[in-house]
Amino acid sequence: MQSVTKTLTDxxxxxxxxxxxxxxxxxxxxxxxxxxxxxxKEAGRVARPKVLYRESFVDERCAEGVTIDGVxxxxxxxxxxxxxxxxxFPYVATCGRELDQIPLEPGDCLTQFWLDVIKTAVLGIxxxxxxxxxxxxxxxxxxxxxxxxxxxxxxxPIEQQALLFRLFDGAHEQIGVELTxxxxxxxxxxxSGVRFATESDFRTCQLCHRExxxxxxxxxxxxxxxxxxxx
Numbered sequence: 001m002q003s004v005t006k007t008l009t010d011x012x013x014x015x016x017x018x019x020x021x022x023x024x025x026x027x028x029x030x031x032x033x034x035x036x037x038x039x040x041k042e043a044g045r046v047a048r049p050k051v052l053y054r055e056s057f058v059d060e061r062c063a064e065g066v067t068i069d070g071v072x073x074x075x076x077x078x079x080x081x082x083x084x085x086x087x088x089f090p091y092v093a094t095c096g097r098e099l100d101q102i103p104l105e106p107g108d109c110l111t112q113f114w115l116d117v118i119k120t121a122v123l124g125i126x127x128x129x130x131x132x133x134x135x136x137x138x139x140x141x142x143x144x145x146x147x148x149x150x151x152x153x154x155x156x157p158i159e160q161q162a163l164l165f166r167l168f169d170g171a172h173e174q175i176g177v178e179l180t181x182x183x184x185x186x187x188x189x190x191x192s193g194v195r196f197a198t199e200s201d202f203r204t205c206q207l208c209h210r211e212x213x214x215x216x217x218x219x220x221x222x223x224x225x226x227x228x229x230x231x
Contacts, residue, residue: 004055011129052093053090058085092190099122144195161179
């Protein structure tokens, strides 16, 4: 059966200004608080987070990777995580291009930083909504996700984002996401990956040696790293 790409574009959300002001390091009683709150309000008005995903299946496995719906990916870690998994969910989630349309003063680095904090939160909303949607629709239990370019460069090389995009028919037309020649995505707060059922609490951050990373969600796991090298 041919996999069909699905879109999630009507994602309900509400931005929590109190949480965001802490993330942005803005003094809630300071001079910038009102300006930041106005930006959060405007972002809440225009933001349209979106997700593109498909129900896919693992066709083949080899020592260095897996083939999903006819597309061969090279990643020993991905192969190990999907060793006993047959159904997977490739996806692209984005904060949406609408937030890039909020007018900012040229050279206003502070407001641009604030907007990036807000866009990251909206992306998180999109990813969480995808997880909830997949759980409901496909009766999934615990799941994990792998993303090209996350973790150390050899875990799943960012170049393979181009292969992941082959699974989708027109990501730009459907949710406004563009993959550049350097394998970065526009809008910047966009993530692509593969979600799968698992009994473990795997996170790609466990395989990343970078000590300072604002996006880290789990500490480096030396034992897990070593096991992946000798799989």
